Amino acid sequence: MMPFLSNMADVVHANEPLSPHTYFGLGGAARWFARPQSMEQLREILGQCRDENIRSYVLGLGANLLVDDDGVDGVVVRLNSPAFRRMEWELEANPPRVTAAGGVDLNRLILDAVRQGLGGLECMAGIPGTLGGAIRMNAGGRFGQIADVVREIVVVxxxxxxxxxxxAEVGFRYRGSNLNNLLVCQATLELRPEDPAELRRRYMEIWDYKKRTQPLAYPSAGCVFRNPPGHSAGQLIDRAGMKGRTIGGAMVALEHANFIVAKEGATARDVLALIALVRREVAERFGVELELELEIWSSRHARSEELVAGASGGGF
Ligand SMILES: Cc1cc2nc3c(=O)[nH]c(=O)nc-3n(C[C@H](O)[C@H](O)[C@H](O)COP(=O)(O)OP(=O)(O)OC[C@H]3O[C@@H](n4cnc5c(N)ncnc54)[C@H](O)[C@@H]3O)c2cc1C
Structure with missing residues (x-):
């Protein structure tokens, strides 16, 4: 039988370090790292993973992701070839639409929409990621979320x-969806014509708000926990006296307690240990179990899930 992925050598590499592919900049290597150039290659890679019972993971910009220090024992697929970064604008449609591939940079898409006077995406100004990652996570915040503009998606x-x-089938919910085992390769978004000057002003205002309220001096992956019903996770963590708490190089951010930042020398295990500590403190003080928004990829699944109960484990 043909050795695993040996016919894909030009787009698959072994032992690729994942830290440069994530915002945290932490973690070990992927056993295989694939950059398919077409849907056919993507299908071939997923097919071989299924046949060999090897786990596959899809990576966006790694902006909501912590990779464990031991890395990932599987195939990490990155959709950043031109085939997965296409955008097609239908300005004359009613309402105007864009159909974009899953690997498109979300901020590129937002900027292009704003420049063309199309509203609906500017509420996500400053949220790093790909379109596919944003849909999987239902990225957004106080100004709006991606679910508000998605009409349909194509998945594999x-x-x-x-x-x-x-x-409706995507099952969007607060910072989540039903897409756990599905890879988003394309999405059609419905936008609305707006005054370009007013749109630009709103875009800048939202960007400024993010810059003022988020810790940007050190690497992070955004909010670590989902807000529990009726509470703000950041406020609970702050009230538990956890701001500035440090384990190794991982620290609960001073500007926003729901961010953990990676200072020099940090390891993924430091972050995992700090997450576990924060969850314990908040549970003991307020009786609230914080649920992770951050995705964790680890080759020692069971143990990392024990460490920080609620971790998704990722992959399919
Ligand atoms: C400084 C900072 C600020 C942030 N602020 C916000 C914020 O305000 N609001 C917010 O919602 N988030 C925020 N985030 C988190 C992050 O930007 C979002 O979750 C974003 O959607 C992640 O996209 P990504 O492409 O980087 O996904 P990744 O981190 O690469 O992956 C996240 C999950 O999505 C899956 N995924 C990636 N691509 C696909 C695909 N094509 N198909 C299916 N699944 C896929 C991955 O497998 C993984 O499970 C912030 C992060 C940072 C670093």
Missing amino acids: DIDGRERTMSA
Whole structure:
């Protein structure tokens, strides 16, 4: 039998360090790292993973991700070739639409929409990531979320089967969706014509707000925990006296207690240990179990999930 992925040598590399591919800049290597150039190659990679029972993971910009120090024992797929960064604008449609591939940079898309006087995406100004990652996470915040503009998406499942899903089928919820085992390769978004000057002003205002309220001096992956119903995770962590708490090089940010930042020398295990400590303190003081928003990829699944109960483990 043909050795695993040996026919894909030009787009698959072994032992690729993942830290440069994530915002945290932490963690070990992927056993295999694949950059498919087409849907056919993507299907072939997923098919071989299924046949060999090897776990596959899809990586966006790594802006909501912590990779464990031991790395990932599977295939990490990165959708950044031109085939997965296409954008097609339909300005005359009613409402105007854009159909974009899953690997498109979200901020590129937002800027292009703002420049063309199309509203609906500017509420996500300053949120790093790809379109696929934003849809999987239902990225957003106090100004709006991606679910508000998604009309339909095209996904590929573990068997390499392509399927179109309506926004209702995606099951968008607060910072999440039902897309755990599905890879987003394309999405159609419906936007609305707006006065370009007013749109630009709102975009800048939201960007400024983010810069003022988020710790940007050190690497992080945004909010670590989802807000529990009726509470702000950041406020609970702050009230538990955790701001500035440090384990190794990981620190609960001073500007926003729901961010953990990676200072010099930090390891993924420092971050995992600090997450576990924060959860324990908040549970003991307020009886609230914080649920992770951050995704954690680890080759020692069971143990990392024990460490920080609620970790997704990722992959499919
Ligand atoms: C400084 C900073 C500020 C942030 N602020 C916000 C904020 O205000 N609001 C907010 O919602 N988030 C915020 N985040 C988190 C992050 O930007 C979002 O979660 C973003 O959507 C992650 O996209 P990504 O492409 O980097 O996904 P990744 O981090 O690469 O992956 C996240 C998850 O999405 C999956 N995924 C990636 N691509 C695809 C795809 N094509 N198909 C299916 N699944 C996929 C991955 O497998 C993984 O499970 C912030 C992060 C940082 C670093």
